[in-house]
Amino acid sequence: MLAHTLFRFFAALSVAVITSASPSVLKLRQSIAPPRNWIDLGRAPSTHVIPLRIALPQHRFLELEQHLVEISDPFHERYGDHLSKEEVEALIAPHATSVDAVHEWLTGHGIQQESCDRSSAAIGSLCMYPLHRRKICLARWNRILTFEFRLWKHTQDGDVLIRTTEYSLPAHLDDHVELIQPTTAFHRAKGQRTSLHFSPTPAAALSPSSDAMITVPGSGVTVNATCNATITVSCLKQLYNADRYIPRATTKNTIGITGYLEQFANFEDLQKFYADQVPNAVNTSFDVALTNGGCYPPPPFLFEMIITGLWNFYEGGLNSQNISQAGEEADLDVQFGFGISSPTPGRYFSTGGRPQFTPDANTPTDTNEPYSNWLDFILAQKNIPQTISTSYGDDEQTVPKDLARRVCNGFAALGARGTSLLFSSGDGGVGDGNADPASQTCFTNDGKNQTKFLPGFPASCPYVTAVGGTVHIPEVAVNFSGGGFSNYFPRPDWQHRAVTKYLKSLPKGTYAGLFNHNGRAIPDVSAQAVNFRIFFRGHPAHVSGTSASSPSFAAFVALLNDARIAEGKSSLGFLNPLIYKLEGEGFNDITTGNAPGCGTPGFNATTGWDPVTGWGTPNFEKLKEIVLDC
Missing domain, CATH: 3.40.50.200 (Peptidase S8/S53 domain)
Structure with missing residues (x-):
């Protein structure tokens, strides 16, 4: 716990330093209680590489939803008139200003655009997957998002995840970032x-x-x-x-x-x-x-x-x-x-x-x-x-x-x-x-x-x-x-x-x-x-x-x-x-x-x-x- 406390102290100090050079202060974006049946095993290896998904707002999703309601209603005149791939993409693509804001933020932390893969506009998000040639380790994400990735073990089946219970973002990104995961997601498909x-x-x-x-x-x-x-x-x-x-x-x-x-x-x-x-x-x-x-x-x-x-x-x-x-x-x-x-x-x-x-794997992922x-x-x-x-x-x-x-x-x-x-x-x-x-x-x-x-x-x-x-x-x-x-x-x-x-x-x-x-x-x-x-x-x-x-x-x-x-x-x-x-x-x-x-x-x-x-x-x-x- 002492190590965790020291980390939070230096993280707060780093926030203050970053804030002095940033256009806006950092803001706690999400904080959750440790989920039931998960125990904290300590800090995750700082050299481990984890892919993070940065999803941007889909500002026209309500329009897509309205289309969906109409074309799925058997009593509506548009029933069965499904949208094309291009029409869907246009409805849920993020604003260019959001894309630029996120790229500018990451570039300011030394993460260039070529270090990340951007997903198709089909889901209207920016997916930040570290490419093999430019791996981004946990230590850097810890500094950027001012949290600490830790190892968590499920007490019933022994599964181990690398997750955090909170993360922060610059306040000026509030309208440009919808979520960053996997950070606080403890679910496992079964x-x-x-x-x-x-x-x-x-x-x-x-x-x-x-x-x-x-x-x-x-x-x-x-x-x-x-x-x-x-x-x-x-x-x-x-x-x-x-x-x-x-x-x-x-x-x-x-x-x-x-x-x-x-x-x-x-x-x-x-x-x-x-x-x-x-x-x-x-x-x-x-x-x-x-x-x-x-x-x-x-x-x-x-x-x-x-x-x-x-x-x-x-x-x-x-x-x-x-x-x-x-x-x-x-x-x-x-x-x-x-x-x-x-x-x-x-x-x-x-x-x-x-x-x-599995933390003891030779090349953990x-x-x-x-x-x-x-x-x-x-x-x-x-x-x-x-x-x-x-x-x-x-x-x-x-x-x-x-x-x-x-x-x-x-x-x-x-x-x-x-x-x-x-x-x-x-x-x-x-x-x-x-x-x-x-x-x-x-x-x-x-x-x-x-x-x-x-x-x-x-x-x-x-x-x-x-x-x-x-x-x-x-x-x-x-x-x-x-x-x-x-x-x-x-x-x-x-x-x-x-x-x-x-x-x-x-x-x-x-x-x-x-x-x-x-x-x-x-x-x-x-x-x-x-x-x-x-x-x-x-x-x-x-x-x-x-x-x-x-x-x-x-x-x-x-x-x-x-x-x-x-x-x-x-x-x-x-x-x-x-x-x-x-x-x-x-x-x-x-x-x-x-x-x-x-x-x-x-x-x-x-x-x-x-x-x-x-x-x-x-x-x-x-x-x-x-x-x-x-």
Whole structure:
């Protein structure tokens, strides 16, 4: 602590010196309490290099938001009239005066423009990534921002981050800098997954083969009885009334899956999955897009299949991520997302880096949170998938509010360009994402340690569609389906009617003080989430979680986009205004079940929208008729 005190003293002294030569004084820009479950390990190595993102204000974002509302409203004359890449960039580009002010400030500290990478104007920010040829170490950032980067360790899983709890900026930059991260961001993306277990049963024995069928009340569809034990592509197509649909716009429509934390979807696993569940897709694959240093092992197709062993040996000597390595999250997302929507082309986004730091590594690296990096990349592309699913998230409170809003704005920009974004709602009910209710803490992260329900992010962003989970046939809410109300984002207008109705149905005083009655509510929709049969590292396995729900629902959205595009219509884009205007039409209403957490039963599923399953699960044929009429 003495070292920390001395540092603060000399930092204050340096502020005084800088101030005397600067046009304005330094101003504390952000200060947070040390987050719960993080302990201070001491000062971070001064020679360590960390990339910082300096985001500039998007002064015309409200205009973009208005465009998004109009083109996403099925009753508006502009419905489906999505914006171009150039139109979006023009709306959220920073002012030139802000760019100049920040460059002048950094130049004054010896950081020249060529030392930094400026991101595309697509996200309207200035991203300061130290280039390899001109590395900027922590010691310099400590002096510039008058804080101290320190090592923080998570007491539960041992992850270590380099972060600070406060930073300052010259007061004259108040109107020119929106945020600088990663500084106070302690969140870590994690796959929304509850369980993975291998089955010793032979593959053929687990495939749907029973002659017994279940008729689903309400929808009238029939489903193979084995689907109550094992979920397959065939099960979901039967259950959600899409087993007769054949895609027609496969040259114009694409579905995307995002991957983080060195998760790779294994090509060999995918072929075994296709042979097991989607025979017509055998020997087909998907494109891989790499960003932020992401990498990917090559597929063993054609002649490469003959020399797989040699390739693995060669690749293993150069890159630890060889063909034999697979991630269960990535395998799940790709196999069901691409399997259901086949033969719609698929694209997997491999975003490099993970938000943790190992101080004893020979060449330690600390990275930004993943979503901003991915948004930098995807918004800079001319052609992007019409549907994208993400099965990663974290507790909303672990993400600084300004960063969460900034990332959310990026999702809005994607929606304006005609992309539907779907995110898993989480696997902790109303709790902290821990699938075991007994292990949930449910305390606020602001130093007050108050008991609160903990919504997840990015699911809580109003510009994405959050997907909860169901189980069994007929369906009920699964007990881990993430749901609740955002503490960062207010409830949007398109959601007000449905959510208000639900809240009025709750007994007065229910969970008083535990959630924000005025917050954006999640989830919006849901899908099956338990006992999905995948292939992982060459063997059949079962996996559960809203990680399964999101890519599955996204695949049906991709098929809806296929139907529209085949008829010469635009893609659906931002889904939520349409979903809520339908008021349940085209969905299977889930009225039974609840998702406990934080020592409570949590919210309950009920008629209409609810914060466990949203509007329910899709009835594809009904939704297809609706979207073709829009």
